[in-house]
Amino acid sequence: MFDGVQAPTAQPGGARWRARCACGIDVHAHVVPAEFPSYLGHKVPTDWPSTVEAPMANGLCHRHVMIAGKNYRTVSEKCWSVTHRLADLPAMGLSHQAISPMPELLSYWMSAADAAPLLRYLNEQIAAMAAESGGVLIGMGAVPLQDVDLAIAELRYVIETLGFAGVEIGSNVNGTPIGDPRFAPFFEACEALDAAVFVHALKPTGMDRLVGPAPLQQVLAYPTDVGLAAASVITTNLLLRRPRLRMAFSHGGGTLASLLPRLQKGWTVFPALREQIEVAPTEQARRLFFDTLVFDPPTLKHLVDQFGASQLLVGTDYPFNFHEATPLSQIESAFVDAGVVDQLTHGNARRFLARALAPTSKEST
Numbered sequence: 001m002f003d004g005v006q007a008p009t010a011q012p013g014g015a016r017w018r019a020r021c022a023c024g025i026d027v028h029a030h031v032v033p034a035e036f037p038s039y040l041g042h043k044v045p046t047d048w049p050s051t052v053e054a055p056m057a058n059g060l061c062h063r064h065v066m067i068a069g070k071n072y073r074t075v076s077e078k079c080w081s082v083t084h085r086l087a088d089l090p091a092m093g094l095s096h097q098a099i100s101p102m103p104e105l106l107s108y109w110m111s112a113a114d115a116a117p118l119l120r121y122l123n124e125q126i127a128a129m130a131a132e133s134g135g136v137l138i139g140m141g142a143v144p145l146q147d148v149d150l151a152i153a154e155l156r157y158v159i160e161t162l163g164f165a166g167v168e169i170g171s172n173v174n175g176t177p178i179g180d181p182r183f184a185p186f187f188e189a190c191e192a193l194d195a196a197v198f199v200h201a202l203k204p205t206g207m208d209r210l211v212g213p214a215p216l217q218q219v220l221a222y223p224t225d226v227g228l229a230a231a232s233v234i235t236t237n238l239l240l241r242r243p244r245l246r247m248a249f250s251h252g253g254g255t256l257a258s259l260l261p262r263l264q265k266g267w268t269v270f271p272a273l274r275e276q277i278e279v280a281p282t283e284q285a286r287r288l289f290f291d292t293l294v295f296d297p298p299t300l301k302h303l304v305d306q307f308g309a310s311q312l313l314v315g316t317d318y319p320f321n322f323h324e325a326t327p328l329s330q331i332e333s334a335f336v337d338a339g340v341v342d343q344l345t346h347g348n349a350r351r352f353l354a355r356a357l358a359p360t361s362k363e364s365t
Contacts, residue, residue, distance in 0.1 A: 022090045024328050025349035025357065026097040027140075027198060028250055028291045028315030032065060032079035032105070033125045036118070045114045049105060060084070065102075072104060078319035080125075082132045085319070089136070092316065093328035095346070098353060099126055100140035100168035103200045108173045112147030119144055119154060127162040138356045139164035140198055145173050145186065152189045159193045165356035166196030166246075171229035172203065179232025187238060191245040196352050200250045201226040218322055227255030231263065234284045235277055246352050248289035248313055252299065257306045260285055282306075289352050291315025292344060293324055297334035300344075309340045313349045 036049050046068050054062040060076040078084045079102075089097060101122045107115040119142045130137045141158030143151040158164040167190070169178060176182065178199060190197055204225035210216045230249045239245055249256070263281040267273045277284075286308050292300055293315035303312060314331070317323040324330060331344045350357045 022093050022095050024092070024094045024314050024345045025353070026092070026094050026316045026318065026327065027248060027313045027349055027352060028200075028293055029097045029099050029318040030079065030102045030320065031099045031122070031126055031129065032063075032073075032075050032102045033122065034063060034077070034080045037121050039114075040117070041114065045110045047107065047110055048114070048118070065104075067104065073102070075102075076319060080129070082129050082137065085129075086133060086136060088318070092318070092325060093345070094314070094316075096136055096138060096349075096357065097316075097318070098138040098140050098165060098198070098349075098356075099129060100198060100200070101126070101142045103168070103170060103202045106142055106168070106170050106202060107144070108146045108170060108202075110146075112144040112150050115144040115146070116150055116154065120157075123154070123158050123162060123164075127164070130164075135356075138353055140196070141167045143167055143169070143186075145169055145183065148183060148186050151186050155186070155189055155193065155195060159195050159355070163356075164195075165353040166190070166198065168198045168200055170202030171199055171225045172205075175203075175205075177232035178229050179234075179236040179238055181236065184238075184241075187242050187245055191242045194244075194355055196355070197245065197247045198250070199226065199229055199247060201229075201254065215322075223251050223254030225254065226250055227253060227257075227259055230254070230256040230285070230288060231259055233288065234263070234281050237278045237284070239284060239287045240278055243287075246289065246354075248291060248352055250291055250293065250315060252292065252294040252303055252315075253288070253290040253307070256285065256290075257303055260306060286311060289313055289348065292327060292331060293317055295324060295330070297330055300331065300334040304335075304340070304344075309343050310348060312344045313352055314345060 035051055039048050050066045051063040054064045054074050062074055062076050064071045065073045065075060105122060107118055123141045126139045130139045139162060141164045143154040145151045155167060201222035204221035206221055206224055226249050230253050267277055267281055289311050290307055291313050314327045316327050328345055332341055335341050
């Protein structure tokens with residue numbers, strides 16, 4: 001998989017976007033370090049990552065990310081270069097960007113003892129990038145969620161020591177959805193530490209139903225898995241138990257917006273669902289956050305109708321090739337109300353990333 005980065009191109013509605021200041025806040029952007037540490041234990045895990053040099057492209061250095069002896073993805077230096085990243089933000093209309101590991105690096109499939117030092121290395125790389133950026137880049141860490149106790153310990157480290165705004169987690173942990181009660185202590189700790197949680201699709205279900213090349217995993221299976229992850233949070237009443245927990249879901253929440261009317265109707269029809277789900281699914285969904293990474297202004301309008309203008313955040317998937325190069329243009333193409341545009345471009349993100357970005361006086365009232 002090659003991830004060369006193309007320059008932003010003009011989009012419909014771009015003139016109005018270009019006239020505005022670069023004030024957007026991106027909550028969905030990824031980091032891959034140029035190198036990974038050598039494994040220090042007795043037996044190297046099969047999935048321990050490494051990088052090797054790749055040919056230059058588009059004037060940028062590239063490296064192959066090797067996992068289990070195969071090239072998982074070829075990435076450009078924009079994945080680790082703060083200089084390149086900061087140079088790109090103004091053209092994207094962005095003032096800040098929250099950065100988190102490429103999801104495959106979350107490493108839930110390793111033993112927790114092996115994953116923990118790898119994730120600590122990633123978190124410290126992210127902290128160094130955030131420090132070099134002078135606060136423009138905001139850290140979102142990784143934790144070994146296959147072991148809840150170790151995950152809580154690393155959560156405390158990234159929040160209390162590194163000063164991150166929160167963490168990125170996968171949509172499932174080795175097939176177990178994040179709404180499963182086994183993860184309840186972790187989310188309790190997130191709430192107590194005021195840590196934002198960004199949920200990214202990972203190792204999606206349904207891969208056996210796809211017919212076509214490998215990129216269909218990102219195109220079709222990711223939205224399915226993140227939609228089911230969000231649904232699991234609703235069906236287990238997680239935010240009713242943790243009302244101060246801030247959770248955001250990648251790719252516009254995936255399929256959730258389409259599933260939600262069926263879940264709501266089922267809640268009114270089936271007594272078992274009414275007994276299990278304590279508050280209407282549509283109401284619970286409006287307590288979650290979702291990024292705007294859907295590549296389609298009409299879909300953005302639908303998400304605002306479903307979830308509310310207060311719950312959407314800019315997401316780009318920078319710097320991979322399947323990213324949104326002009327996110328503010330997409331938002332301004334969908335909405336004429338300046339107040340809604342301001343909410344989606346930066347106001348909601350300030351609430352979500354509250355540990356790192358204070359809301360403006362207007363947003364805090």
